Amino acid sequence: MKVGILGGSGYGGLELIRLLLMHPYVEIEKVVSPSYAGQELSSVFPHLNQVELPSFVELDALEVAEGVDLIFFATPADVSATYIPTFHGLGVPCIDLSGGFRLRDGAVFEEWYNHASPSSELLREAVYGLTELNPEQIEHANIIANPGCYPTATLLGLLPIMKEKWLSRNSIIIDGKSGVSGAGRKVGLGTHFAEVNENISAYKVNEHQHIPEIEQVLSELVKKETRVSFTTHLIPLTRGMMCTLYVGMKESHSTAEIIALYEAYYENHPFVRIFSEGTFPTPKGVAGTNYCDIGLSVDHRTKRITIVSCIDNLMKGAAGQAVQNMNVRFGFPEKTGLVLTPVFP
Amino acid sequence: MKVGILGGSGYGGLELIRLLLMHPYVEIEKVVSPSYAGQELSSVFPHLNQVELPSFVELDALEVAEGVDLIFFATPADVSATYIPTFHGLGVPCIDLSGGFRLRDGAVFEEWYNHASPSSELLREAVYGLTELNPEQIEHANIIANPGCYPTATLLGLLPIMKEKWLSRNSIIIDGKSGVSGAGRKVGLGTHFAEVNENISAYKVNEHQHIPEIEQVLSELVKKETRVSFTTHLIPLTRGMMCTLYVGMKESHSTAEIIALYEAYYENHPFVRIFSEGTFPTPKGVAGTNYCDIGLSVDHRTKRITIVSCIDNLMKGAAGQAVQNMNVRFGFPEKTGLVLTPVFP
Amino acid sequence: MKVGILGGSGYGGLELIRLLLMHPYVEIEKVVSPSYAGQELSSVFPHLNQVELPSFVELDALEVAEGVDLIFFATPADVSATYIPTFHGLGVPCIDLSGGFRLRDGAVFEEWYNHASPSSELLREAVYGLTELNPEQIEHANIIANPGCYPTATLLGLLPIMKEKWLSRNSIIIDGKSGVSGAGRKVGLGTHFAEVNENISAYKVNEHQHIPEIEQVLSELVKKETRVSFTTHLIPLTRGMMCTLYVGMKESHSTAEIIALYEAYYENHPFVRIFSEGTFPTPKGVAGTNYCDIGLSVDHRTKRITIVSCIDNLMKGAAGQAVQNMNVRFGFPEKTGLVLTPVFP
Amino acid sequence: MKVGILGGSGYGGLELIRLLLMHPYVEIEKVVSPSYAGQELSSVFPHLNQVELPSFVELDALEVAEGVDLIFFATPADVSATYIPTFHGLGVPCIDLSGGFRLRDGAVFEEWYNHASPSSELLREAVYGLTELNPEQIEHANIIANPGCYPTATLLGLLPIMKEKWLSRNSIIIDGKSGVSGAGRKVGLGTHFAEVNENISAYKVNEHQHIPEIEQVLSELVKKETRVSFTTHLIPLTRGMMCTLYVGMKESHSTAEIIALYEAYYENHPFVRIFSEGTFPTPKGVAGTNYCDIGLSVDHRTKRITIVSCIDNLMKGAAGQAVQNMNVRFGFPEKTGLVLTPVFP
Structure with missing residues (x-):
């Protein structure tokens, strides 16, 4: 082909x-x-x-x-x-x-x-190409809209809990942290080494175009209009992304219960890895691969779940997921060409 | 002396x-x-x-x-x-x-x-030494407990709005991002360059000892027990800290109104600088100084304020604030020895 | 196997x-x-x-x-x-x-x-496992001593000119720059992020154990005892190595002539890539691969050649070359399992 | 003023x-x-x-x-x-x-x-404003040409030995390593974070305009035309510069002897600090200050001295030396406004 x-x-x-x-x-x-x-x-x-x-x-x-x-x-x-x-x-x-x-x-x-x-x-x-969500539609799509990097990390971190409707709607807060390659190869002061290094920048606060993308998917899932707070931060690394998600629960569940829910949901999805209790993923742990790694922790004091979701923004957040979608669309096994071990360290 | x-x-x-x-x-x-x-x-x-x-x-x-x-x-x-x-x-x-x-x-x-x-x-x-909050007590204290770095950035970002009680209690979420010097000079895999560089780590999720420190101050301010969600992240920079705060408002206010509230509160506090609408602070903008820089944005869609608060963790988050407290305690002008321009870039 | x-x-x-x-x-x-x-x-x-x-x-x-x-x-x-x-x-x-x-x-x-x-x-x-130098010996070796990272980058940068004996013996100066992963996973102040980041360190000046390793190979090649000056520097990156080599020529040759010499020498060596005149390699250009990239420039004013040689210290400088040696030793095609595109950026 | x-x-x-x-x-x-x-x-x-x-x-x-x-x-x-x-x-x-x-x-x-x-x-x-070299001329100059950053680090590393004429002329090799702020605030791919981070680049090889600047000063000192080899490298740090200098000696001297020579030469120059035997300076050790730190090591095997010279390229390499020159020109004590402790780490 x-x-x-x-x-x-x-x-x-x-x-x-x-x-x-x-x-x-x-x-x-x-x-x-x-x-x-x-x-x-x-x-x-x-x-x-x-x-x-x-x-x-x-x-x-x-x-x-x-x-x-x-x-x-x-x-x-x-x-x-x-x-x-x-x-x-x-x-x-x-x-x-x-x-x-x-x-x-x-x-x-x-x-x-x-x-x-x-x-x-x-x-x-167009079909929204979050492979884990839409495989059947992707099989027949002629325009596949590959998701944004932040929406990929965010939605994979939320899908299982949205399905079960355990969460308090409109409680979702997404704090995103991205490496600089996500800004592309275009030059500008915003990507000048001397200003990005030893620094962190919040950008497009409450104005990022990934907000409606995330809300569109979540709203369809729960069949009610859903709003999120979403802030993006530029971090001094080349590749890698972490979204820290805060979601309120309707009633308290243990971390173990939540982890079991996620493991069941992603059982047949080889690129999503759920971390065991007390451990959390890092961008370096997925570098150069198509994995999305997810860690979870319930805070009983506030009845909120903290969800940490990491991807390589150029892989599962861009090219990797595009190849995964191509595999699904053209009938190749989903992992073809994507069986890679993270480049560590 | x-x-x-x-x-x-x-x-x-x-x-x-x-x-x-x-x-x-x-x-x-x-x-x-x-x-x-x-x-x-x-x-x-x-x-x-x-x-x-x-x-x-x-x-x-x-x-x-x-x-x-x-x-x-x-x-x-x-x-x-x-x-x-x-x-x-x-x-x-x-x-x-x-x-x-x-x-x-x-x-x-x-x-x-x-x-x-x-x-x-x-x-x-002991007197809690957040200088902007407790100057009178600090003047007479013999044990001054200099605040933690995260609590300093967080509390300075929250004080004005807590005072006015405009916020929805227990809605506060703090996403903290810190450079590695905050972990001290002790060696360990957690500070090994090869594992920190090109990486981000969430640590002590829902277990950080700065949680009760923040809650103690907030609870006293509003005279009711107040809980926060707080997640800390290690970022590949040596110095610098940003706390991104998400707070729900009881009723909607404009960003301009919130900024005015903060400017009034900090009018006589030379080390806290409030940013104008649409602009947000960065750690590099306070590097090597005792400043705490704060930017604010209201999201009317979710009725939440996003607050970005930046300090140099070794300065306003440690040694700088300690000298500021010494100045207050011993009757020197508050800024003595601390009039420094950020080292930029 | x-x-x-x-x-x-x-x-x-x-x-x-x-x-x-x-x-x-x-x-x-x-x-x-x-x-x-x-x-x-x-x-x-x-x-x-x-x-x-x-x-x-x-x-x-x-x-x-x-x-x-x-x-x-x-x-x-x-x-x-x-x-x-x-x-x-x-x-x-x-x-x-x-x-x-x-x-x-x-x-x-x-x-x-x-x-x-x-x-x-x-x-x-033991056979010295610089694959490009010793393939026949490696085929029959039972102890293969995989070269050090600095010697690999240095020797590949020198082999063609040593063979031709165009260079002024004992004129060789090697300025090595390495990422931190070369120091291994052992913890210590020397690899503490806060002290390595925004810094450069010269280490083991004139005492590095790679000096005799380089001299042993060069001396055998020219059949005369050969001495080099060699300084190593720790650079704030995780992976990657550059050796800048300065060699005096007996008589002046053009850059084009030198490049032709190198291209001919490495014609059948797929992992060594010679750069065209006026361009120089970088560690990022070989990241995650077994390539050694080499750029050359003659300075007629000083009759010296500047040679820039880059490898990924964990790949061609360690594990990659080890697999290459395994391939040669066990009769697999030399590139088996090593056909990788650099992870860029 | x-x-x-x-x-x-x-x-x-x-x-x-x-x-x-x-x-x-x-x-x-x-x-x-x-x-x-x-x-x-x-x-x-x-x-x-x-x-x-x-x-x-x-x-x-x-x-x-x-x-x-x-x-x-x-x-x-x-x-x-x-x-x-x-x-x-x-x-x-x-x-x-x-x-x-x-x-x-x-x-x-x-x-x-x-x-x-x-x-x-x-x-x-115009008077060349290397303060340690030309103070009397600077006092009366109306155009002071502040030296380049590389020439400052290089010349301060060479002055004492040039004066004594102990060195083998035309043996000098300068391997320079600079942070990105030296390239200025102009945007370009060469300063794009994603391409500079985790990378090293040799640039302007044998063509840098600091070559004639260095040679002009050295040639005047020894009263004979002197040529140097000089290669510059861009390193992933914002501030800081190290020049590693290799000079051949006419006859062998001990490291202690060379260090004594340097200490005597710089006795009345407060901004140049000579390191004791076996220790070498780093850019972080001079960050934000006007210091030039120098370490020395004799290699008896090759009869060469390795000299490591570090400055903050924006300070002693630019603005700091400019203020030092202003002090000398206008009759203020040389250190006025420049008594700063390095920002460490």
């Missing part, structure tokens, strides 16, 4: 390349990057020296679509929103790593992204 | 030395470190080469007390708890940077520190 | 485990760690959760040797020196990642390691 | 502001930044909240010169080269932190900076 990658010169695209090179059933046919078109990948990215890959090409939809079974969009949301309708029209399935197709409702999109979606009519056709 | 420092070879003690060397009215008379007794400070800490300081001495209470007007304890809690009664008996005022005297109630101490306080009878005599 | 790993709880051992799990012809049969014997690997290293591995066992030579085709020693040099004679006597081939068997001459060993080698009679039987 | 700062929004300018706020005899009268003109410093740099400072102004030479006794140029070299002639013509002394006036010879300038100096006629009038 042959795939094309749009946005091959960003961190998400480079991670897709790393993964697809290890995938037994996939060949990388086209790598699109208007800024580097015509150049070899290894001349821009020396870490790819002596790795066999096609050169960067222009974003010409017809040419890119030619001879390709699937397109990955590792581009900004506006590029996805502009080009996915074209590829969709040409009958090429698309997996979009951006936020362009994650929200179903065009009005909500406009509220949080500050402009109308250029392809609002397709928003409802 | 002459002072002694116990625990002069830890990070808190070294920061006290840095500050007191700049203080116009203070002379460092004794620096105690049993492990290095007899050695010059500069032979252990080359950054102190050519700085005039006495050599390290043994912990002999009578000798240390001799000719000294004040003792700083930059020691573990059990050392403070063991030796403060002696110095107190000798009539020497003590400022304790450890947790040995912060909790008033011996039973609560035992619950959270897992052993009885060796000096529980003095617990009620 | 079945292998045992001694020192499975150190960074070198963990990296061996990561690699061998991906190797198609190898099964990890025994993982020895006296400190954790009896425990599951995943209980000590949560990043190995849900990875199938045997539990840690004691270091009982007879039991460990049983049913195993090869032993990796990822232990300190004294453990290797003590136990390799036993395993060797039992007829089990050993690949030693420590410095215990790298020096041929017992007197030199004693001079630099400050104690006699416990197995000096075997020193001459 | 009143000063103006050009380039007040870069890291050098901000560090000047931090220092001058602590200086007892200086008032900051003008802070120039065309990009932020009209804005308050604290609105751009929140760490300066509640610090009394004038607002940013435009670069209008006549207005800036008005009422000012001295101008600091913390600007790129081309801005200094363009504007210093004007201020010089207006009779205002200038201290230039850029490279615009460090080279005496216009032809050399053009060779290394790749364009002609716009003010080559003034190059010979």
